[in-house]
Amino acid sequence: MATLSDVAEEAGVSPTAVSRYLNNRIELPQGTRDRIDAAIAKLDYRPNLLAKRLSTGKTEAISPVTPEIGNPFFMELAAAVEAEAERHGYAVYMSSTRGDRAREVDAIKRLHDQHVDGLIMMTNQPDDGTLAELLARHDNVVLLDEDIPGVSVPRVFVENEQGAHAATQLLIAAGHRDIAVISGPGGLMSVKERLAGFRRAMGGAGIAVREDWVLLGQYSREFGHEAAERLLASRERPSAIVACSDYLAIGVLQALRQAEVVVPGDMSLVGFDDMPFAELVDPPLTTVRQPVAEMGRLAFTRLLALINKTETETMTRLPVELVVRKSVARFEG
C-alpha cells in the first residue's frame, strides 16, 4: 500500500507538499500538480484514514445507535440517516444495542474513544438515569424518536399526541365508544404522549376511559398478543383497539385471528408507525405514519450543526399522518 511519502518521492516533492495539496491548503503550479496527480495514479495511492484521523482528531464518521437491528422502523430511520450522512461525505457506522443498557453505554463510550464524531441515539426503553448521566458528559449527540429525560441535546421527535388523537378520533367517528389502548413501557415519552392523545380524543367526545382497557407493556409483538388476549378474556369486550405501534398491532392481529375475532368486522384496530408490513397484513392496517425519511434527514442535519458548533439545544416535532386502510369498520351497535 502506497503512502504519502511514496507519492512525494515519486513526484519529487516533499510529503508536506502532497498533503497540503490534497487538502487544498496550498497553491501549486500546474507542473507540480500534474506530477503529484500522476504519482497518485501510478501508485494507486489512497490515504490511510486511520492516520488522518489520528492526526486531525476528526473522524468524519457518525453512528446511529438503534435498539434493534431487524426492527423495520429503526432500520428505515437508520437508512434515512445514512443517506443524508453520505450526501455530506460522512461515513456511517451502524450499531445495535439489542435493547441492552450495557451496549448503549458502549456506544456512547465509542464516541468518547474518537471512533466517530457524533451519535444519533434511538432507544426503546426508559432510562434509569445511566444514559442521561453519561450523555451529560458528552457532546455531539442527538436524540431521535424517543426522549431520554434530563439531557439537553438536540432532539427530533414526532407529534405523538396528535397522531394518537387522530387515530382515536377515527374510531370514534366510526361510531366506536368502547375503545381499548395498548402501548409500550409507561416510562417512555412516546407512550405518555400517545396515551395523552388518546385520552384527549376520548374526553373530547365525552367518553370515559376505562382504565382496565389501558394496557402498558413493551413495544413488541408478544405484548400485543398478550394484551389482546387479556382484552378478549374480559367480560365486556371493546369494539376497537388503538395499538400504539405496528408491532403491537401485529401481535393483536394474531391473537384476534386465533380467537376467530374478525378484523374489522368484530373488532376495529389502528396502529402506529406505518412499518413496511402494515399494508401487507390481513387486513391492511390503518395506522399513523411517521415521516421516517425526514426524521433521519433532520437528525443528521442537527448532528452536523452540533459538530460544527453552530447549534446548541433544539427540539423539533415532525407531523404524522393518518393512513387509512382496512382495519377499521363502522361500529354497528
Place this chain on the structure above:
Amino acid sequence: MATLSDVAEEAGVSPTAVSRYLNNRIELPQGTRDRIDAAIAKLDYRPNLLAKRLSTGKTEAISPVTPEIGNPFFMELAAAVEAEAERHGYAVYMSSTRGDRAREVDAIKRLHDQHVDGLIMMTNQPDDGTLAELLARHDNVVLLDEDIPGVSVPRVFVENEQGAHAATQLLIAAGHRDIAVISGPGGLMSVKERLAGFRRAMGGAGIAVREDWVLLGQYSREFGHEAAERLLASRERPSAIVACSDYLAIGVLQALRQAEVVVPGDMSLVGFDDMPFAELVDPPLTTVRQPVAEMGRLAFTRLLALINKTETETMTRLPVELVVRKSVARFEG
C-alpha cells in the same frame, strides 16, 4: 482525555511498560501493577483505538456489507454476524450498498483502507466482473448467501436446490401439476439452483415444465406482483406457484388478492427465506426457511479464520427447512 504517557507518568514508569503491561507482554511485580492500575483508574484512561490501530495495523473490526438495509432477510443475517463478532470482541460496522455497484466497490476499498480487518459480502445482483476482479486482489473477504462467480474465498450458502425441490414436491404431493415458478435475476447462483431444484422435482414426478411459466426478474415485491399478473393473464392458469423469495411471494399475494384469486383455495403458493413477516400475511405463508443465525455465525467464524491465516478456501452449504403454514391446499381437479 488521558493518554498512555499520562498514565505512565502518574505511575512512575515508562509508557512502554504500561503498554506492554496492558497487552500482557510483560510480567510486572505486584507493586508496579497496582500503581499502573491505580493511575488508569484515577485518570479514567481509555486507549485511543485509532492510535492503536494505526500502530498495529489491526482494527479488530469487520463489516457486513448488505445490499439493502431494510430488507429483513439481510438484516437478520447481519444481526447474526454482529452477535457472533461481538462474542469475539470484534467491532461491527454495517454498511449498505442499496444494490449499487459503486457502493459495493466502496465497501471493498474501505477494507483496503484499513477501516476493517475483513468483509462479509452479501449481494443480490449478478456481478459483471467488477466485483470479482476487485475481490481477487483482496484478502479477508467471505461471501454470504449469494455467490460472486470467479472469486475463491470462503463461502457460506444454503442448500438452494434442495429447498426448491422440497417446496415443489410439497405442491406435487398436494396434487398440483400445473406449477409456475417465479424467481430473481437469472445470473444469480441462488436463482439457478432453486430453479434446478424445481426442475428436478417436476422431472421426478414426470411433469413437463412449461417454460412460459418460468418467470425470472428481480427478487422484489414489484416483480412478484408483475409476474403474478402475467400468470393470471395467460389463458391457462397454473394451480400453484413457487416463489423463490418471500419478497416475491408477497408481491404475488397482493396481485392475487387484487384479482380476487383466493389463496390457497384457487391458487397455492410457497415462498423461500421465511422472512419475519411470512407468518403474518394472509394466509400465513408456507415457505423454505434459511438458517439465518447459523449462516451469520458461520460466516464470521470463517472470516476470523481467514484473518488469522488458518484457512483458505471453503464452501459450506447449510440445510434449509420447509415450514408448512396455510398457503398450500390440495388440488381438487
Place this chain on the structure above:
DNA sequence: CCAGCAAAGTAAACCGCTTTACATAACGAA
C-alpha cells in the same frame, strides 16, 4: 569475589498523516 543470568524495566523508532513555522529563489521596485 565475580561471572552470569533472571527480573524489571526503558529508549527510540515507527505507523501515515497534518500543520506550524521557516527557507529559498526569483522578480520587481527603489
Place this chain on the structure above:
DNA sequence: TTCGTTATGTAAAGCGGTTTACTTTGCTGG
C-alpha cells in the same frame, strides 16, 4: 545594487499508541 515580496515549497514536531533491542540491578552459584 539591494531590499521586500511573492511564489513555491520544506523540516520537524506532533497525534497516541506498539515493539524491538537494549540496559540496569540484584542475586546466585562456583
